[in-house]
Amino acid sequence: MTEPLIELKNISKRFGGVRALDDVSLSIRPGEIHCLAGENGSGKSTIIKVMSGIYTPEAGEILIDGQPVAHLDPIQAVQKGVQVIYQDFSLFGNLTVAENLALNTYVLEGKSRMDWARARKMAQEVLARLGVSIDVDADVETLPTSGKQIVAIARAILAKARLIVMDEPTTALTRHEVDALFDIVRDLQAHGIAVLFVSHKMREMLEISERLTVFRNGRKVAEGDMRDFDEAAITHAMTGLELNDEPYVATTPANAKPVLQISGLSVPGSVRNVDLTIRPGEIVGISGLIGSGRTELARALFGMEKGATGQISINGKPAFPRSVQEAIASGIAYVPEDRLSEGLFLTQSIERNMVVSILERLRRGIFLDRQAMRAKTEEMFDAMQIAAPSADTAVGNLSGGNAQRVMLGRWLLTGARILILNGPTVGVDVGSKATIHRIIRDLARNEGLAVIMISDDVPELVGNCSRIHVMHEGRFVAELSGTQMTEAGVNDSLKSLN
Numbered sequence: 062m063t064e065p066l067i068e069l070k071n072i073s074k075r076f077g078g079v080r081a082l083d084d085v086s087l088s089i090r091p092g093e094i095h096c097l098a099g100e101n102g103s104g105k106s107t108i109i110k111v112m113s114g115i116y117t118p119e120a121g122e123i124l125i126d127g128q129p130v131a132h133l134d135p136i137q138a139v140q141k142g143v144q145v146i147y148q149d150f151s152l153f154g155n156l157t158v159a160e161n162l163a164l165n166t167y168v169l170e171g172k173s174r175m176d177w178a179r180a181r182k183m184a185q186e187v188l189a190r191l192g193v194s195i196d197v198d199a200d201v202e203t204l205p206t207s208g209k210q211i212v213a214i215a216r217a218i219l220a221k222a223r224l225i226v227m228d229e230p231t232t233a234l235t236r237h238e239v240d241a242l243f244d245i246v247r248d249l250q251a252h253g254i255a256v257l258f259v260s261h262k263m264r265e266m267l268e269i270s271e272r273l274t275v276f277r278n279g280r281k282v283a284e285g286d287m288r289d290f291d292e293a294a295i296t297h298a299m300t301g302l303e304l305n306d307e308p309y310v311a312t313t314p315a316n317a318k319p320v321l322q323i324s325g326l327s328v329p330g331s332v333r334n335v336d337l338t339i340r341p342g343e344i345v346g347i348s349g350l351i352g353s354g355r356t357e358l359a360r361a362l363f364g365m366e367k368g369a370t371g372q373i374s375i376n377g378k379p380a381f382p383r384s385v386q387e388a389i390a391s392g393i394a395y396v397p398e399d400r401l402s403e404g405l406f407l408t409q410s411i412e413r414n415m416v417v418s419i420l421e422r423l424r425r426g427i428f429l430d431r432q433a434m435r436a437k438t439e440e441m442f443d444a445m446q447i448a449a450p451s452a453d454t455a456v457g458n459l460s461g462g463n464a465q466r467v468m469l470g471r472w473l474l475t476g477a478r479i480l481i482l483n484g485p486t487v488g489v490d491v492g493s494k495a496t497i498h499r500i501i502r503d504l505a506r507n508e509g510l511a512v513i514m515i516s517d518d519v520p521e522l523v524g525n526c527s528r529i530h531v532m533h534e535g536r537f538v539a540e541l542s543g544t545q546m547t548e549a550g551v552n553d554s555l556k557s558l559n
Contacts (some may be wrong), residue, residue: 063090071087085279094246094256100273104276109226117133151213163184180471192245206234212310223253235350258270267291295299305501317376331358335535342511345530347515348422349531349558394481412435415438416434418471462490519551526546
């Protein structure tokens with residue numbers, strides 16, 4: 062067997078009284094595609110920072126090429142070929158692709174001036190090696206997420222990486238972009254470069270990885286050849302639970318009156334003549350490629366798109382919201398895809414994030430009823446199963462799954478009857494994902510909410526929706542239900558759009 066490129070033996074790390082890593086070992090061989098899986102807080106990020114020299118373990122040993130490395134620091138890690146691509150990519154948005162790619166090389170060479178011709182040539186050559194076409198003179202901030210990721214990978218190659226760690230690399234990518242990324246990863250492997258995927262997306266783990274290591278609560282709980290695992294085994298290793306994945310079945314009576322009816326809804330430049338009817342208890346999925354008009358449709362229903370036209374009826378009465386306030390008053394709630402920049406006040410408490418949607422109802426003259434605020438918050442805190450010390454905890458300190466539950470709770474406090482979810486479990490681990498799905502199903506089945514679920518996660522749509530609409534260039538181009546509503550059926554519909 063090939064000697065490991067990097068080996069971490071019996072690593073332990075504490076933060077205050079919390080043991081983030083407890084006697085953990087991990088090894089990666091040259092040219093190997095290895096997946097590190099685990100829920101939020103399992104220790105994945107900590108072990109990455111140990112192997113990249115950011116954290117120094119309190120116990121254990123790090124070996125690179127079979128040789129012990131004492132006091133590994135970030136510069137040493139890079140020099141030894143370890144490169145980490147974090148979720149934010151750590152790129153300079155106001156610099157060009159060529160400048161971003163050449164910068165590290167110039168710094169290592171001690172150069173104080175940029176050789177523009179050389180920088181452009183370096184960039185063009187490394188991008189050609191990856192088989193992609195990106196304008197090297199474009200500012201990085203103008204690139205889509207997939208383009209930024211490619212630039213980060215190219216930068217690692219230029220730094221002579223032998224191991225590239227990718228932290229949740231597919232979170233914001235479409236299926237087509239994921240396929241393109243996997244092609245690049247396999248090419249890296251062909252050139253002898255090892256890749257460590259840090260992920261909680263099981264389908265992608267099974268598709269791309271050769272070996273798997275699973276962390277839970279700071280300990281390694283499973284490891285082995287990927288052929289020895291399936292989704293159920295990975296889920297159980299990550300959570301310690303057996304999760305129910307039975308598809309959702311709506312119990313809506315055939316004669317139930319629609320909660321939401323849309324006719325001829327259009328938004329200039331993005332949505333064209335969309336019709337949609339949703340009855341109480343139905344969860345209707347919307348899939349489609351990025352740019353298909355899905356988000357604009359959701360924003361139009363929530364009163365956020367100027368120039369929207371058409372007809373909207375809620376419980377049989379005309380109600381076309383022209384502002385967010387009108388949408389809330391009409392019983393519509395919208396959970397955006399980017400909860401961090403569009404939905405939450407990260408430095409504020411769970412309580413303040415919850416009640417911000419119903420402040421007018423909590424007023425007593427010029428003051429807020431603090432007792433009512435706390436009562437409403439605690440009611441929803443329990444209903445959403447939020448894991449936090451108290452409602453005074455800052456939202457920025459919560460995991461992705463708990464932050465998403467705060468968003469759901471906020472809008473349910475408004476008494477919404479129509480719930481629009483855009484990417485409801487993006488960046489959420491498998492345990493929280495199952496909890497969020499269960500909450501959404503219960504709201505639809507037991508409370509009679511009409512739910513629109515927009516997602517790139519095909520299994521999420523198939524498992525939770527009554528039917529699925531495929532959107533392309535602003536229109537619904539396919540509807541799948543019953544026996545048609547399978548992952549293969551949805552994927553075939555999406556592939557036909559490329």
